[in-house]
Amino acid sequence: MSQELPQIKQNFVEGLSHISHFWGFPKGVGAIFAALYLSPAPLSLDELVQQSGLTKGAVSTDVRALARLGLVHRSSRLGDRKDYYEAETDFYKAIRSILGERQNREFDSAVRSVRETLEKLQAVRGSVDEAERKFLLERVQALQNFFDAIDSLSRAVSRLDSLGMSTVQNILKILK
Amino acid sequence: MSQELPQIKQNFVEGLSHISHFWGFPKGVGAIFAALYLSPAPLSLDELVQQSGLTKGAVSTDVRALARLGLVHRSSRLGDRKDYYEAETDFYKAIRSILGERQNREFDSAVRSVRETLEKLQAVRGSVDEAERKFLLERVQALQNFFDAIDSLSRAVSRLDSLGMSTVQNILKILK
DNA sequence: TATTATGTTTAGTAACTACTAAACATTCAA
DNA sequence: TTGAATGTTTAGTAGTTACTAAACATAATA
Numbered sequence: 386m387s388q389e390l391p392q393i394k395q396n397f398v399e400g401l402s403h404i405s406h407f408w409g410f411p412k413g414v415g416a417i418f419a420a421l422y423l424s425p426a427p428l429s430l431d432e433l434v435q436q437s438g439l440t441k442g443a444v445s446t447d448v449r450a451l452a453r454l455g456l457v458h459r460s461s462r463l464g465d466r467k468d469y470y471e472a473e474t475d476f477y478k479a480i481r482s483i484l485g486e487r488q489n490r491e492f493d494s495a496v497r498s499v500r501e502t503l504e505k506l507q508a509v510r511g512s513v514d515e516a517e518r519k520f521l522l523e524r525v526q527a528l529q530n531f532f533d534a535i536d537s538l539s540r541a542v543s544r545l546d547s548l549g550m551s552t553v554q555n556i557l558k559i560l561k
Numbered sequence: 562m563s564q565e566l567p568q569i570k571q572n573f574v575e576g577l578s579h580i581s582h583f584w585g586f587p588k589g590v591g592a593i594f595a596a597l598y599l600s601p602a603p604l605s606l607d608e609l610v611q612q613s614g615l616t617k618g619a620v621s622t623d624v625r626a627l628a629r630l631g632l633v634h635r636s637s638r639l640g641d642r643k644d645y646y647e648a649e650t651d652f653y654k655a656i657r658s659i660l661g662e663r664q665n666r667e668f669d670s671a672v673r674s675v676r677e678t679l680e681k682l683q684a685v686r687g688s689v690d691e692a693e694r695k696f697l698l699e700r701v702q703a704l705q706n707f708f709d710a711i712d713s714l715s716r717a718v719s720r721l722d723s724l725g726m727s728t729v730q731n732i733l734k735i736l737k
Numbered sequence: 738t739a740t741t742a743t744g745t746t747t748a749g750t751a752a753c754t755a756c757t758a759a760a761c762a763t764t765c766a767a
Numbered sequence: 768t769t770g771a772a773t774g775t776t777t778a779g780t781a782g783t784t785a786c787t788a789a790a791c792a793t794a795a796t797a
Contacts, residue, residue, distance in 0.1 A: 390689050390697065393681045397701065400674030407671055409585045413787055422704070425696050430744070440787055447747060447785095449698065464742060466795070474700070478708040500577030505569045507690050509664055521566070524650070527582050528598070531652040535727045541736035552711045552735065560717035561730045587755055617759055623755095642765065655796070712780060713776060 394423050398437075413439050413447045416470060421457055455482025484543045496532050503529050521558065524533035565667050566601060570599050574613075589623045597633055603645035614702025657719045672708050677703050 398419040407414025421428055428436070433444045436520050448470055451457040456479050459479040473479050506518060523528045545552070566623050575596040581591025596612040597604060604612070611621045623644055627633040632655050635647050679701045682694060721728070 387683060388681055390685070390693060393678060393685070394697070396648045396681070397678040403671040403674065413785075422700055423697060425693075431613060441744075442746080442788080445787055449745095452681065469743075474703065476704070494578040495576060497578065500574065502569060502573040505572070509566070509569070517566060517601075521570070521599060524598055526615075527608065527650065528652070530726075532621065534726065537733055538729065541733055542582065545736060550706075550710065553714065556732055557713055559718055559735065560714075560721060589755075618758080618776080619756055625775095644774075737783075 397423060410450070411447060413437065413443050414450055417444060417447050418451055418456055421470055421472035422474070424471070427460060429467040429469055431467075432443040432469065454486055455479055479543075481543050481545065484539050496536075499525065499529055499532060570657065573599060585627070589613065589619050589625060590626055593620060593623050594627055594632055597648035598648075598650070603636060603647040605643040605645055609641075609646065630662055631655055653721075653725065661718050662714050672712075675701065675708060676704055707709055 389399070397415050401415040401419035401422075402412040404414070405418070406412045416437045416439070417433055420433060430441065430444055430448070431449065433439075434441050437444060439447070448457060448459075452459050452470075456473050458473060460471070461467070462467050462469065473482075506522050506525060509518065574592050577591040577595035578588040579591070581594070582588045590620070592613045592615070593609055595611060606617065608622055609615075609624065610617055613620060615623070623634075628635050628646075631647050634649060636645050636647070636734075637643070638645065639716060649658075679698070682701060684699050685694060
């Protein structure tokens with residue numbers, strides 16, 4: 386059984402669309418990344434429109450999202466008004482970039498609200514059931530510790546120059 | 562400034578709702594977990610309805626989702642028809658459970674489609690541009706390697722008896 | 738300046754999600 | 768067997784999301 390390359394590529398694009406959707410991104414994002422990832426040369430917006438089947442508007446916004454995540458890079462050529470896009474092929478680099486992006490947004494503010502709860506619990510005095518206060522303090526503190534651990538890991542990964550296979554191997558060793 | 566405990570709790574519930582939403586779960590899921598997490602005793606479905614402000618139907622489905630993720634445990638008491646729910650307080654345990662759950666579903670099938678692409682590319686013969694085939698093989702192989710690394714990490718974590726602070730500290734050391 | 742090539746923004750829409758309200762199912766007890 | 772307590776499922780809905788089509792903006796060229 387031997388399939389033609391275009392069909393195989395199409396299959397890959399659909400696969401990444403699903404993965405993209407699974408991770409909470411629009412499907413178009415995955416499709417566009419897949420198209421770029423399978424292209425040996427950077428693609429223009431119009432070429433992406435053609436290859437992904439989306440409209441210009443969609444490609445325009447999706448490709449910008451990808452660029453913000455560090456998964457694609459935009460470049461321009463001298464004497465050519467078009468923008469060109471190419472896929473980041475170092476996934477570890479991309480992970481760091483995504484972690485950095487996620488760090489900012491509302492994730493921080495959400496986590497901060499847990500810390501605020503903790504501080505309020507510590508500040509509150511009088512007219513409250515002291516046993517309950519203690520119980521709540523313990524629980525919220527435990528959650529806070531957990532978030533801090535996640536945060537540490539995330540920051541540590543972000544700080545790495547390169548998260549290569551050897552690092553992964555080392556981590557795997559620790560996890561036995 | 563001293564707030565009453567109920568208000569502080571409410572604030573916490575809202576915070577976890579946001580976090581829940583951020584991670585791609587319904588807000589109700591976060592709210593219900595928060596209510597259970599702040600309760601020293603297991604709560605019944607009706608108590609959860611009262612504390613979360615959701616309807617029975619919503620609580621019924623959300624709490625089941627939480628149970629499937631291993632974030633809450635359902636129990637029943639002798640001579641009492643009600644079900645009771647309590648929060649898992651070991652977050653590392655919960656992570657393992659979530660990873661296990663995620664492993665199953667369509668994530669696998671999505672990743673599998675990348676592997677299929679790889680296999681097809683290896684199988685294809687004749688009537689294809691050999692240079693392009695080689696290029697595609699390289700790229701798809703690299704992505705596959707990345708997924709495999711993620712998968713290894715995920716499985717390693719799932720396999721641990723307990724992912725305590727000491728393990729996290731060790732990983733942090735590696736990441737320098 | 739008018740024309741063309743490119744990218745962005747906007748208005749509208751179809752599909753989806755998380756929920757509510759209420760019907761339904763099940764189990765226990767009288 | 769009926770009735771009450773509990774939990775689940777279903778039908779409908781409001782809000783959201785990811786997209787399309789098309790208007791718009793910008794800049795280069797004639």
